[in-house]
Ligand SMILES: Nc1ncnc2c1ncn2[C@@H]1O[C@H](COP(=O)(O)OP(=O)(O)O)[C@@H](O)[C@H]1O
């Protein structure tokens with residue numbers, strides 16, 4: 215807050231007085247500009263009876279109404295976190311009378327861990343602001359997830375400028391996030407069960423049936439003599455097409471639920487999938503896998519396999535890549551899978567405003583479900599890299615070493 219001072223003039227020579235009046239006029243003009251632009255809300259005028267304080271009520275009143283009607287907590291703090299001012303909404307959030315909130319330390323509403331995170335942000339607060347998410351502890355012991363925006367309030371390098379906080383209740387946002395997570399997880403689970411069911415039906419019914427038809431078409435070819443030249447040729451073609459169809463059905467069934475994964479493990483299935491992809495699409499895949507001495511947990515193996523499958527599907531569908539690299543490594547107690555392509559790249563998912571399907575979402579969900587994390591790095595015209603990091607249980611970690 216800027217607080218200009220006024221001094222009564224002292225009698226001087228006419229020319230000095232004129233110069234002084236000019237200075238005062240410029241000064242007054244500057245103050246009027248500051249009042250108009252809202253830089254000043256209090257004016258201190260020095261008079262014979264001492265200083266007089268003029269509050270520019272119009273401007274201040276509007277700010278107060280705005281802040282008190284906010285649905286968010288608003289506070290000003292000193293840099294050592296003493297609360298100078300808080301609105302009613304914040305008092306309600308912490309279930310504490312406003313008069314007990316003001317003058318107390320903001321720290322009392324945070325856990326020790328959150329205090330340590332907030333402290334440097336308040337100390338180094340600037341006019342650009344920063345944000346953190348913490349748990350606000352109310353006076354009755356209840357907790358509320360909140361986001362705190364921190365910003366230095368004064369401009370022009372004021373020495374003891376207050377820090378402004380806006381505290382937003384994130385309960386609803388967290389609940390929505392959790393619901394979305396649960397829903398995505400359910401989608402992935404249903405997808406997995408359905409894939410298993412279809413794979414079984416394809417394998418047990420369709421493949422068996424195709425084999426029987428293939429067998430009979432072979433018998434037909436054998437029965438037809440050379441005299442039935444065109445018919446025999448047709449029967450041979452039919453047998454060939456049936457053979458291809460059986461292979462394709464087998465491939466689809468394997469992708470739906472690969473028996474190789476159950477029988478031979480992750481590295482074998484990563485190799486199979488990469489080879490099949492390279493042969494079918496003509497895009498070479500460079501595969502580098504760490505030696506695994508023991509099987510990883512079944513959930514982790516399935517998640518990594520599905521993520522590779524989905525990532526390769528995206529490369530085929532969208533990337534226009536010339537090369538793909540697949541790398542399985544272990545970093546300490548983590549297993550890491552990276553799938554990189556040198557294709558056209560794409561904008562960050564957050565910028566895509568709901569465009570795109572469930573693929574990336576499903577990949578992230580699969581990684582999160584087994585306690586891991588998924589990072590997507592994509593640069594337009596340079597390519598895309600999907601990195602999955604999954605923690606391993608101590609037994610599996612020991613077996614890898
Ligand atoms: N490797 C990639 N190269 C280029 N674009 C990609 C790649 N992977 C994903 N994308 C982009 O991200 C979008 C979302 O992918 P995804 O969630 O798998 O949905 P879908 O493949 O069904 O469109 C795609 O539509 C595509 O534009």
Ligand SMILES: [Mg+2]
Nearest residue numbers: 528571573574
């Ligand atoms: Mg996709």
